[in-house]
Amino acid sequence: MSIIDQLYKLIDETEFSERVKDRVKELSIKSKLNQGSGVEESKCLTLEEWKELGQLIKADMVLDTIEVECYKACLAEVDKAIAGLKE
Amino acid sequence: MSNPEREQFNPEPTGEQYEKKEKAPKVIDIYGKYEKIFQDIEKKKQEAMEWRNKGNEIEREKKEQEVTKLRNLIHLAKKSRQEEGREQFGYSASEKVIKEKIGEILNLQNKGNKLWEAIPDVFSDASNFDELYKIINDVGGQVHSSGERISPEETIKKIKGCRGEFFHKMDEGLKEEVLRFFTRSGGLKDKVRELIEQEIMKKTVDSAEISETGKGTEGAEETKDVDSTIPEVKQEQKIDERAFAEIQDEQGKREKGIRKIAEENRIKIAKSLNRFLSRWVDPLIFAPKETALLGLEGVKKVAIEGVKDLAVLGVTVGVVVEEPVRQAYGYLQKRGAEKEISQLPEKTQKELEKIEKKLGEIKVKILFKEKASKAESNQYIKQKLEREIEKLRGQETEMEDGKKSLTGPERLEAITNEASKRYLAGLGKIHKKGKMMQLMNKIGGFLGERA
Numbered sequence: 001m002s003i004i005d006q007l008y009k010l011i012d013e014t015e016f017s018e019r020v021k022d023r024v025k026e027l028s029i030k031s032k033l034n035q036g037s038g039v040e041e042s043k044c045l046t047l048e049e050w051k052e053l054g055q056l057i058k059a060d061m062v063l064d065t066i067e068v069e070c071y072k073a074c075l076a077e078v079d080k081a082i083a084g085l086k087e
Numbered sequence: 088m089s090n091p092e093r094e095q096f097n098p099e100p101t102g103e104q105y106e107k108k109e110k111a112p113k114v115i116d117i118y119g120k121y122e123k124i125f126q127d128i129e130k131k132k133q134e135a136m137e138w139r140n141k142g143n144e145i146e147r148e149k150k151e152q153e154v155t156k157l158r159n160l161i162h163l164a165k166k167s168r169q170e171e172g173r174e175q176f177g178y179s180a181s182e183k184v185i186k187e188k189i190g191e192i193l194n195l196q197n198k199g200n201k202l203w204e205a206i207p208d209v210f211s212d213a214s215n216f217d218e219l220y221k222i223i224n225d226v227g228g229q230v231h232s233s234g235e236r237i238s239p240e241e242t243i244k245k246i247k248g249c250r251g252e253f254f255h256k257m258d259e260g261l262k263e264e265v266l267r268f269f270t271r272s273g274g275l276k277d278k279v280r281e282l283i284e285q286e287i288m289k290k291t292v293d294s295a296e297i298s299e300t301g302k303g304t305e306g307a308e309e310t311k312d313v314d315s316t317i318p319e320v321k322q323e324q325k326i327d328e329r330a331f332a333e334i335q336d337e338q339g340k341r342e343k344g345i346r347k348i349a350e351e352n353r354i355k356i357a358k359s360l361n362r363f364l365s366r367w368v369d370p371l372i373f374a375p376k377e378t379a380l381l382g383l384e385g386v387k388k389v390a391i392e393g394v395k396d397l398a399v400l401g402v403t404v405g406v407v408v409e410e411p412v413r414q415a416y417g418y419l420q421k422r423g424a425e426k427e428i429s430q431l432p433e434k435t436q437k438e439l440e441k442i443e444k445k446l447g448e449i450k451v452k453i454l455f456k457e458k459a460s461k462a463e464s465n466q467y468i469k470q471k472l473e474r475e476i477e478k479l480r481g482q483e484t485e486m487e488d489g490k491k492s493l494t495g496p497e498r499l500e501a502i503t504n505e506a507s508k509r510y511l512a513g514l515g516k517i518h519k520k521g522k523m524m525q526l527m528n529k530i531g532g533f534l535g536e537r538a
Contacts, residue, residue, distance in 0.1 A: 016520070
């Protein structure tokens with residue numbers, strides 16, 4: 001299994017967004033085509049592509065953080081409401 | 088430790104000599120360094136001698152010459168030290184000589200390292216990673232056939248990278264590709280591979296033993312995680328897990344407390360919940376045409392589908408973590424969103440600039456611009472609205488004035504539970520993705536080396 005295929009498998013298991021999955025899939029296809037043209041398997045992914053993928057995953061994490069912060073803020077509101085009731 | 092030779096040539100000075108002695112600590116410093124190098128050379132010499140005893144006949148003569156040179160240099164160095172002593176306080180005059188000698192010795196020390204690396208199976212004594220790291224530090228890293236020297240720190244860092252979960256899942260060809268970073272000389276590459284395989288084997292056996300003895304899933308999970316054997320990762324994980332457990336505990340208390348209070352304060356809750364929902368849900372209803380501020384659902388949509396598919400125009404959330412904010416903004420720029428940003432009102436643009444300049448502020452605005460038409464956006468908002476109102480209708484509470492509120496304590500509890508569940512799930516996702524990023528960074532490092 002190539003590095004990109006393995007990465008795809010791992011990403012699939014870790015609830016990444018469709019955007020990340022799509023890009024990895026795209027790179028996976030590209031890598032297979034390259035292999036078909038005789039390019040070495042280990043060179044299926046360039047450093048630039050790897051960095052881009054890293055950026056996408058980071059962006060995913062940013063969005064997760066926003067989601068978490070939002071729920072945190074929501075829970076803080078609940079706490080405030082509860083504190084108000086106790087007064 | 089006292090040095091009789093030095094003491095012999097250093098009687099207590101007076102007058103001008105005393106002033107000159109002020110410079111003496113520098114000389115002593117150099118002596119200290121010098122002596123350490125001297126000890127290192129002795130050690131290398133010993134190792135070279137050992138190698139000579141083991142080594143092959145063809146190289147022997149050549150190595151012996153190097154050892155003789157080494158011995159001569161040590162002799163010269165000793166002599167220089169004695170001469171330095173005789174001059175008593177002639178620091179300036181002898182400084183040059185000492186530096187030259189140190190330079191020569193250092194050069195020789197490097198040669199000594201190479202010499203040691205040439206010894207077959209220098210790494211073969213290591214029976215675990217700690218021992219291997221020690222040998223790498225002693226040897227001074229690794230030297231590739233191209234002559235490129237790689238520091239012990241870098242070499243150890245790469246080995247740690249290979250101990251990660253991601254590496255273990257690679258097939259043989261890729262493992263070989265990654266292991267190309269390690270030189271074959273001294274048997275380093277083979278030793279790294281051997282220790283990694285041992286580690287995997289040990290983890291598998293341990294994990295099988297744990298499942299047999301029924302020690303519980305938590306323990307088994309921890310043992311399976313090979314990455315956790317790396318000290319810093321283990322430490323980080325411990326902190327994360329502790330923080331996570333604390334949050335879980337806090338959430339548990341919150342949910343429990345709400346249930347009790349909810350029953351006792353039905354109307355009060357309906358009131359405060361109305362206020363609460365007006366902040367989180369009503370913005371969906373009364374959103375201005377183009378700058379709809381989203382509540383939970385909108386943020387969730389941002390999180391799930393990302394900027395690309397966002398069917399609404401703006402999000403306002405309190406963001407505490409500064410790095411993600413910078414990344415989010417950087418990400419927007421990378422996606423070519425500058426043009427869209429430039430079309431935003433001037434006030435909004437200034438806000439975005441503030442994000443860039445003053446990171447980490449609580450309550451920053453992040454505006455995501457999307458490609459959906461106004462009609463599509465309104466349609467989306469309308470649908471969201473209808474669903475939200477539908478949910479609220481079933482949970483009315485009669486207020487003091489006889490009017491019915493759209494919400495009740497059950498709704499508060501449901502919202503809290505849902506938010507709490509999603510909050511924890513979100514933290515879990517970030518934790519997992521963080522680990523994934525760590526692994527990617529390690530592999531990225533290898534790809535960088537290859538490039």
